[in-house]
Amino acid sequence: MKKELEEILQLIHEKKFTEVREKIINFNPVNIAELIEDLELSETILIFRMLPKDLAADVFNYISNESQGKIISSITSNELQYIMDELFFDDMIDLLEEMPSKVVKEILKYSNVEERKLINEFLNYPEYSAGSLMTIEYVDLKKNMTVMQAIEHIKATGVNKETIYTCYVIDEKRKLEGIISLRNLILSDYDLKVGDIMEKDIVYVNTHQDQEEVANAFKKYDLIAVPVVDMEDRLTGIITIDDIVDVIDQENTEDFQKMAAISPSEKEYLDTGVWTLAKNRLMWLVILMVSATFTGNIIKKFEDVLQSVVLLTAFIPMLMDTGGNAGSQSATLVIRSIALGEIQGKDTLRVIWKELRVSLIVGVCLSSINFLRIYFLEKVPFYISLTVCITLFCTVVLAKVVGAILPMLAKKLKLDPAIMASPLITTVVDAASLMIYFSVARFLLGI
Amino acid sequence: MKKELEEILQLIHEKKFTEVREKIINFNPVNIAELIEDLELSETILIFRMLPKDLAADVFNYISNESQGKIISSITSNELQYIMDELFFDDMIDLLEEMPSKVVKEILKYSNVEERKLINEFLNYPEYSAGSLMTIEYVDLKKNMTVMQAIEHIKATGVNKETIYTCYVIDEKRKLEGIISLRNLILSDYDLKVGDIMEKDIVYVNTHQDQEEVANAFKKYDLIAVPVVDMEDRLTGIITIDDIVDVIDQENTEDFQKMAAISPSEKEYLDTGVWTLAKNRLMWLVILMVSATFTGNIIKKFEDVLQSVVLLTAFIPMLMDTGGNAGSQSATLVIRSIALGEIQGKDTLRVIWKELRVSLIVGVCLSSINFLRIYFLEKVPFYISLTVCITLFCTVVLAKVVGAILPMLAKKLKLDPAIMASPLITTVVDAASLMIYFSVARFLLGI
Numbered sequence: 001m002k003k004e005l006e007e008i009l010q011l012i013h014e015k016k017f018t019e020v021r022e023k024i025i026n027f028n029p030v031n032i033a034e035l036i037e038d039l040e041l042s043e044t045i046l047i048f049r050m051l052p053k054d055l056a057a058d059v060f061n062y063i064s065n066e067s068q069g070k071i072i073s074s075i076t077s078n079e080l081q082y083i084m085d086e087l088f089f090d091d092m093i094d095l096l097e098e099m100p101s102k103v104v105k106e107i108l109k110y111s112n113v114e115e116r117k118l119i120n121e122f123l124n125y126p127e128y129s130a131g132s133l134m135t136i137e138y139v140d141l142k143k144n145m146t147v148m149q150a151i152e153h154i155k156a157t158g159v160n161k162e163t164i165y166t167c168y169v170i171d172e173k174r175k176l177e178g179i180i181s182l183r184n185l186i187l188s189d190y191d192l193k194v195g196d197i198m199e200k201d202i203v204y205v206n207t208h209q210d211q212e213e214v215a216n217a218f219k220k221y222d223l224i225a226v227p228v229v230d231m232e233d234r235l236t237g238i239i240t241i242d243d244i245v246d247v248i249d250q251e252n253t254e255d256f257q258k259m260a261a262i263s264p265s266e267k268e269y270l271d272t273g274v275w276t277l278a279k280n281r282l283m284w285l286v287i288l289m290v291s292a293t294f295t296g297n298i299i300k301k302f303e304d305v306l307q308s309v310v311l312l313t314a315f316i317p318m319l320m321d322t323g324g325n326a327g328s329q330s331a332t333l334v335i336r337s338i339a340l341g342e343i344q345g346k347d348t349l350r351v352i353w354k355e356l357r358v359s360l361i362v363g364v365c366l367s368s369i370n371f372l373r374i375y376f377l378e379k380v381p382f383y384i385s386l387t388v389c390i391t392l393f394c395t396v397v398l399a400k401v402v403g404a405i406l407p408m409l410a411k412k413l414k415l416d417p418a419i420m421a422s423p424l425i426t427t428v429v430d431a432a433s434l435m436i437y438f439s440v441a442r443f444l445l446g447i
Numbered sequence: 448m449k450k451e452l453e454e455i456l457q458l459i460h461e462k463k464f465t466e467v468r469e470k471i472i473n474f475n476p477v478n479i480a481e482l483i484e485d486l487e488l489s490e491t492i493l494i495f496r497m498l499p500k501d502l503a504a505d506v507f508n509y510i511s512n513e514s515q516g517k518i519i520s521s522i523t524s525n526e527l528q529y530i531m532d533e534l535f536f537d538d539m540i541d542l543l544e545e546m547p548s549k550v551v552k553e554i555l556k557y558s559n560v561e562e563r564k565l566i567n568e569f570l571n572y573p574e575y576s577a578g579s580l581m582t583i584e585y586v587d588l589k590k591n592m593t594v595m596q597a598i599e600h601i602k603a604t605g606v607n608k609e610t611i612y613t614c615y616v617i618d619e620k621r622k623l624e625g626i627i628s629l630r631n632l633i634l635s636d637y638d639l640k641v642g643d644i645m646e647k648d649i650v651y652v653n654t655h656q657d658q659e660e661v662a663n664a665f666k667k668y669d670l671i672a673v674p675v676v677d678m679e680d681r682l683t684g685i686i687t688i689d690d691i692v693d694v695i696d697q698e699n700t701e702d703f704q705k706m707a708a709i710s711p712s713e714k715e716y717l718d719t720g721v722w723t724l725a726k727n728r729l730m731w732l733v734i735l736m737v738s739a740t741f742t743g744n745i746i747k748k749f750e751d752v753l754q755s756v757v758l759l760t761a762f763i764p765m766l767m768d769t770g771g772n773a774g775s776q777s778a779t780l781v782i783r784s785i786a787l788g789e790i791q792g793k794d795t796l797r798v799i800w801k802e803l804r805v806s807l808i809v810g811v812c813l814s815s816i817n818f819l820r821i822y823f824l825e826k827v828p829f830y831i832s833l834t835v836c837i838t839l840f841c842t843v844v845l846a847k848v849v850g851a852i853l854p855m856l857a858k859k860l861k862l863d864p865a866i867m868a869s870p871l872i873t874t875v876v877d878a879a880s881l882m883i884y885f886s887v888a889r890f891l892l893g894i
Contacts, residue, residue, distance in 0.1 A: 028648045030668050151633070159634050165612050182629060186598070187606050201475045219696070221477050222689040224671060241688055242669040248692065249666070252699045253783055256706075260779035260869065261772055269784040270794065274801060278808040281776045285813060288772050290820075295764035303757050310750050313760055317742035317877050320767060325708055325735050325870045329728045332707035336700055337716040347717065354721060361725040366732060373737075422707065422869055423772045430764050 005035050012043060021050045029055060033062035045074050057086030065098045072103050081110040088162045090135035090243065093122045130214050131207035133247070134228045134237030139167040143177060143195030147188050154182070163240050166225040169198050174234040176227055178202060204229050207236060211247045216341065218244045255339060259332070259421035261288060288423050295431045302438035305447050311380070312441060315388045318370075319437060323395040323429040326362065328422030330355050330403030335417045338407060348408045352401060359400035363393040387441045395433040402428060452482050459490060468497045476502060480509035492521050504533030512545040519550050528557040535609050537582035537690065540569045577661050578654035580694070581675045581684030586614040590624060590642030594635050601629070610687050613672040616645050621681040623674055625649060651676050654683060658694045663788065665691045702786060706779070706868035708735065735870050742878045749885035752894050758827070759888055762835045765817075766884060770842040770876040773809065775869030777802050777850030782864045785854060795855045799848060806847035810840040834888045842880040849875060 004023075011020045024032060024047065032051070036044045036059070048056060048071060060068065060083050072080060084092065084107060096104055096119065108116060118136070125131030139161050141150050150167070158164040167185070169178040178198030188197055204227045205214050217226060218241060228237045254264040261284035265272060299306070306313055334351060337343040343351060367389040375385040406420035406428075441447060451470075458467045471479060471494065479498070483491045483506070495503060495518060507515065507530050519527060531539065531554060543551050543566065555563060565583070572578030586608050588597050597614070605611040614632070616625040625645030635644055651674045652661050664673060665688060675684045701711040708731035712719060746753070753760055781798060784790040790798060814836040822832040850872050854864035888894060 026648050028646075028650060028668065031648070155633055158630070164630055164633065182633070183605070183611055186602055186611065186629070199475075201473055201478070203475065219692055221475065222692075224688065241671065241692075245666055245669075245688075245692070245695065248695055249787060253787070256703075256779055256783045259703075260776050262776050262780065268789045269780055270789060270797065270801075274804045274808065277780075277801070277805045278812075281773070281805070282809055282812055285769060285772055285776075285809065286816060289765060289769045289813060289817065292765040292768040293820075295768075296761040299761040299764070300758070303760075306753075306760055307757055310754055311747070313750075313753055313763075314743040314746040316760075316763060317746070317767060317881070318736060318739040320764060321739040321742075321870075321874060321877065322732060322736045324771070324873070325732055326728070328707050328869065329709050329732075332703055333709065333716055333724075336703045340696060340700070342715045342717060350717065354717075354724070357721045358724045358728070361721065362729055362732065365725075365729055366736060369733060370736065373740075422775065423768075426771070427768060430768065434764070 005031065008035060012039070012047070017046070017050065020047065024050070025052060025055065029058035030062050032059045037063055037067055041070055041074065045071065049075075049079075053082055054086055057083045061087060061091050065095075068095065069099055069103055072099070072106065077110070080107070084110055088135050088137055089118075089122070090133065090162070093119065093132075096123065125207060128211045129207065130205045130209045130211065130228050130239060131237075133211060133214065133239045133243050134207070135162045135240070136237050137162045138225075138227075138235075138238040139164050140235070141167050141169050141180065141194050143169055143171075143193070143198070145194045146190065147185050147192050147194065147197070148190040150180075150185055150194050151190075154185075162238070163225050166238070168227055168235055168238070169194060170235050176202065176204065176229055176233060176235045179227065202227065205239070206230070212251050214239060215244050215247045215251065251339075255335070255418045258416060258418035259335065261285070261421075261423040284423065288427055291427045292430070295427070295434055298431060298434045298438070302434075302442075305438050305441050305445075308447050309384065309441070309445060311384060312387070312437070315374075316434070316437075319388070319391055319395055319433050320426075320430050322366065322392060323399045323433045324422065324426035326359070326396045327399030327403035327425035327429045330358075330400040331407055331421050331425050334404050334407045335421060338411055338417045343408075345408070345411055348412075351404050351408060355400045355404040356397070359397040362400070363396040366396055367393040383444050387437070387444050390440050390444075391433065391437040394436045395429065398432055398436075399425065399429045402432075452478065455482060459486070459494070464493070464497065467494065471497070472499060472502060476505035477509050479506045484510055484514055488517055488521070492518065496522075496526075500529055501533055504530045508534060508538050512542075515542065516546055516550055519546070519553065524557070527554070531557055535582050535584055536565075536569070537580065537609070540566065540579075543570065572654060575658045576654065577652045577656045577658065577675050577686060578684075580658055580661065580686045580690050581654070582609045582687070583684050584609045585672075585674075585682075585685040586611050587682070588614050588616050588627065588641050590616055590618075590640070590645070592641045593637065594632050594639050594641065594644070595637040597627075597632055597641050598637075601632075609685070610672050613685070615674055615682055615685070616641060617682050623649065623651065623676055623680060623682045626674065649674065652686070653677070659698050661686060662691050662694045662698065698786075702782070702865045705863060705865035706782065708732070708868075708870040731870065735874055738874045739877065742874070742881055745878060745881045745885070749881075749889075752885050752888050752892075755894050756831065756888070756892060758831060759834070759884070762821075763881070763884075766835070766838055766842055766880050767873075767877050769813065769839060770846045770880045771869065771873035773806070773843045774846030774850035774872035774876045777805075777847040778854055778868050778872050781851050781854045782868060785858055785864045790855075792855070792858055795859075798851050798855060802847045802851040803844070806844040809847070810843035813843060814840040830891050834884070834891050837887050837891075838880065838884040841883045842876065845879055845883075846872065846876040849879075 008020060008023060036047050051059060111119065137160055139154055139158060141153065154164050165182045167180050168176060169180060171177055178200050179202050180194060180198040184197060203217055203221050203223065205217060207228055207230055224241045226239050227235055228239060230236045250266065257264045263280040263283060265280055370392055371385055371389045374380040374388060375382065403425050406425065407417035410417045410420045455467060455470060483494050498506060584607055586601055586605060588600065601611050612629045614627050615623060616627060618624055625647050626649050627641060627645040631644060650664055650668050650670065652664060654675055654677055671688045673686050674682055675686060677683045697713065704711045710727040710730060712727055817839055818832055818836045821827040821835060822829065853867035853872065857864040857867045
C-alpha cells in the first residue's frame with residue numbers, strides 16, 4: 001500500500017493528473033484521505049475535485065476536522081451541498097459539533113426547515129448519550145411484508161442507509177416490534193412473512209442512556225447495530241459498531257486519564273493546548289500535594305525518633321514507593337475488572353479476601369528479600385533491619401487491602417472506581433506506613 | 448428483561464417445564480446462557496436439552512468455560528457431536544484451548560482425519576496472532592459469477608458461515624482477488640459480474656500478524672470483517688468484528704496491567720489463583736524496591752544535612768509524591784497517545800517541548816501554593832520554605848520531561864511504552880528529586 005501511495009505522490013508532483021485520477025479512484029477512501037491530508041491545500045482541493053462525487057463524500061468523512069474546514073471554505077456551494085447530502089446523519093452532526101460557527105452557518109444554508117429542526121434536536125442530545133451517537137439512516141420494514149418484498153424494499157431504499165444488515169420492523173406508530181438481519185432474510189424462503197421470522201427478544205437502548213452502557217450491550221450480545229428508542233418506545237435511530245469501537249477507545253482513555261489523576265479530555269494530545277493540559281492536571285496535583293502534608297505532619301510528630309536514629313530516614317523512600325506500587329497493583333486490577341463487568345458489588349468480600357492472601361505472600365517475600373539485603377549485605381543493625389522489614393510487611397498488606405477496598409467502595413457509592421487509583425492510594429498508604437514505621441521503631445528500639 | 452428471567456426461574460423451581468420451554472425459545476441466546484449458568488448442574492442440563500439444537504449450540508457458545516466443561520461431561524456423544532458441528536471453527540479452537548485434555552480427547556473423537564489436521568494447524572498459530580483469531584467459515588465467490596448467481600450461492604451455502612456480509616473473490620489457486628459486500632451485491636443489478644463490481648484495493652492481514660495490528664486495521668478502515676492470507680497470498684480465513692472488540696479490551700487490559708507494574712495475564716481476576724496473582728506482581732515489586740534503595744543511599748550521603756535541620760525530612764513525602772504524580776500524568780498521556788497512534792516517533796521533540804511548557808506552568812502554580820501554605824500558614828522559616836519550593840519546581844519539571852521522554856524512548860527501542868509508566872517514573876524521579884533537595888538545602892542553608 002505504502003509504495004502505491006508514493007507513486008501517486010510522485011505523479012502529483014510531476015503534475016500528471018490524468019494518471020493520478022485513473023489510479024486513485026481504485027483506492028480505499030481511508031487511504032485517499034491519508035494521502036491528501038499531507039498535501040498542500042491547493043493540491044488537496046485539486047485531487048479532491050478529481051474524485052467521483054460519492055467517493056469524494058466518503059473521503060471527506062475520513063479526513064481531520066482541520067482539513068474538512070479548509071475544504072469547506074475552498075469548494076463551491078454546489079460541491080458542498082452534494083457532500084452534505086451524501087454524509088450520514090451522525091457524521092454530519094459530528095462535523096457540525098466540531099466546526100467553527102461560520103462554517104456551520106455555511107453548511108446549514110443547504111438544509112431545509114425540517115432538516116434543520118432534526119439537526120437541532122440531535123445537537124441537543126447530551127454528550128456521551130446514545131442519542132448523540134445514533135444515525136437516522138436505517139431500513140424499516142413492516143410485519144406483513146414477505147421476505148421477497150423486504151429484499152426488494154432494501155434494494156430500492158438501501159443505498160443511503162448506514163447499514164442494511166440489520167432491519168427494523170415497526171408498526172404504524174413507529175413502535176419497534178422486532179428486528180431481522182439481512183442474513184436471515186437472504187437465508188429464508190422468499191415467501192415467508194417478515195413478522196413470522198423476525199426476532200422479538202430485541203436488544204435496544206434508550207436515547208438518554210450513557211455510551212458506556214451502549215458499548216457494553218454490543219460486547220455482551222456481539223451486535224453490529226443496535227436500535228435506539230425514545231421514551232414511548234418509538235424507534236428514533238440506530239447505532240452501528242464502527243462508532244462503538246471509537247467509544248470503547250474513548251472510555252478506556254478516560255479511565256487511563258482518571259487513574260493518573262488527570263481531568264479527562266477527549267481531544268488528541270497533540271491538538272490540546274499547553275494551558276488546557278496544565279489545567280487538566282493541576283486540580284488533582286494540588287489536592288494530592290495538600291494531602292501529602294498529613295504524611296509530613298506525622299514525620300514532624302516523630303521528629304525525636306528520627307533525631308536519635310537518622311538512619312531510619314534512609315528507608316522512607318523505599319517504604320513509600322513499595323507501598324504505593326503494591327497498592328496501585330491491586331487497585332488497577334480491581335478497577336479494570338469492575339470496568340469489564342467481571343466483578344460485581346456482591347463480590348466485595350471475595351475480592352478483599354483474595355487480596356489479603358496475595359498481600360501475605362507478597363509481603364513475606366519482599367520483607368525476606370529486604371532483610372537479607374540490608375542486614376547481611378548493608379550491615380544495618382539488627383533491630384533497625386527488623387523495624388524496616390516489619391513495616392514493609394504491614395505496608396504491603398495494608399496497601400493491597402486498601403487498594404481493593406477503595407474501588408469497591410466507590411462502586412457502591414456510584415462514583416467512578418477509576419479515581420481510586422494509584423495516586424490516591426499512594427497518599428493514603430504513605431501516611432499509614434509512616435505511622436507504623438515510627439511506632440514499631442519506638443517499640444523495638446526503645447526510643 | 449430481568450423480570451422475564453425471574454419468571455422463568457420461578458417456573459423452573461415449580462418444575463413447570465413445558466411452560467419454561469415455550470417461553471425460553473424466544474429468548475436471546477446470551478440471556479439464556481446467563482440464566483442457566485446460575486442453576487444447579489442438573490437443572491442446567493435439563494434446560495439445555497429442552498432447547499432446539501441450533502439454539503443449544505448458540506447458547507453453549509456464550510456460557511463460561513467451566514460450565515461448558517460440565518455440560519460436555521454430562522451430555523450424550525450424539526448431543527456433543529451436534530454441538531461441535533454447529534460451533535464456528537474459531538469458537539471450537541478457543542474451546543479446545545481452554546478445556547482439560549480429557550475433554551479435548553472426547554471432543555476430537557467426533558472429528559475426522561482432515562478436520563483434526565486443520566485443528567492442529569490452527570492450534571499451532573502463535574497466541575495473539577491473526578491466525579489464532581480467524582475462522583474458516585466464509586463465503587467465497589468467483590469473478591465470473593453474476594450478482595444473481597452470487598446471491599443464490601450465498602443463499603445455498605451461507606447458513607454455516609460466520610458472516611455473509613463480506614464475501615471473498617478468489618481464483619482457482621485460492622489467491623484473493625477482491626472483496627465484495629453483501630450490501631453491494633443487494634444494491635447492484637442482478638446481471639452485473641462480480642469481477643466488475645468487487646473492490647480491488649483490499650485491506651487484508653497475514654496469519655502471523657499481531658492481533659493489535661489487526662485491531663488497528665479494523666479501527667482505521669471501519670471494517671466488520673477482514674481476510675487473512677498466508678505467505679503465498681492465499682485466503683486462509685477471516686476475522687470478524689466481534690472478536691476484535693474482545694481484542695481491544697484485552698490489549699487495553701494488558702496496558703493497564705503493565706502500567707501498574709504487573710506481568711500481564713489474560714485470565715479474569717476472580718478466576719486467577721492467589722499464587723499466580725502474587726507471582727505476577729512480585730517481579731516488578733522486587734525490581735522497584737531494590738531501585739528505591741538508591742534513593743535511600745542519597746539520603747545516607749546527606750545525613751549531615753538532615754541531622755542539622757530535621758524539619759527537612761517532613762517535606763520528603765510531599766516532594767516524592769508530587770514528583771511521582773506529575774511524572775505519571777505525563778507518562779500516561781504519552782503512552783496512551785502512542786497506543787492510539789496519535790503520536791509517532793517523529794513527534795518526539797514536539798512532545799518534549801509541550802511537556803516542558805506544561806511543566807513550567809504546573810511547577811510555578813504548585814510551588815506558589817506550597818510557599819503560601821508553609822511560609823505563611825505553617826510558619827516554616829523562610830530559607831527552608833524556599834528550599835522546599837525550589838525543589839518542588841525542579842522536581843515537577845524534571846518529572847514531566849522524564850515522563851514524556853521514557854515512553855518515546857521505549858517506542859524508539861521497540862519496547863512496549865507501557866512499562867515506562869508511573870512506578871518506574873516515580874523511582875527515577877524520587878532519586879533526582881532528593882539530590883536536588885539536599886543540594887539546594889546545602890547551598891541556601893549553608894550546611
